[in-house]
Amino acid sequence: LAHTFFVISKACIHYFKMHSFYLMNRDYRENFLLRKNKPSEEIEKTSIYPQNLQISNYFYYLAAPTLVYQDIFPRTEKFRPKYALQKFISGAVCLLSMHFLFSEFIKSHLTYIDKVSVFESVIKIYLPFITITLMFFIFLFECICPFYAELTCFGDRLFYDDFWNSTDQDE
Secondary structure (H helix, E strand, C coil): CHHHHHHHHHHHHHHHHHHHHHHHHHHHHHHHHHHHHCCCCCCCCCCCHHHHCCHHHHHHHHHCCCCCCCCCCCECCCCCHHHHHHHHHHHHHHHHHHHHHHHHHHHHHHCCHHHCCHHHHHHHHHHHHHHHHHHHHHHHHHHHHHHHHHHCCECCCCCCHHHHCCCCCCC
16 A cells, blocks of 8 residues: 555656646747747846756756756755755654554554544544654654655755645646
């Protein structure tokens, strides 16, 4: 089940990334063609359009922890191993804590769930489930994404603000 969830989530992420890559480069191409046909003082340069269509640029975008494509991403100057190790250890602690909560409070209750009422089952599972959900959010957005950002030297550490503040798929 975990492998299936991972593959489906990666497929969704790559779909969103390809969609963003396509839409942004379509807009860049339209601006490029407008600049080509009009004098340079009427339309300002907004992109490095033809030069950004390289396979290395696309694969960097696929590895970068962002869903919104830009032709130039902010980069950090160097890789910080202490910061990456801190995020890796905090991610491991989150995973171990989630496993502990599941095995001690949820899985142990599931062995005798047919012998108690539905109300009692919901009450006993509710708090650990909410805690696991919050820890998963922390694990994903405060451990995994910054760890990948550090590995790829991605400079914008608030990369999920664009995702949370968007109102539709085009944004």
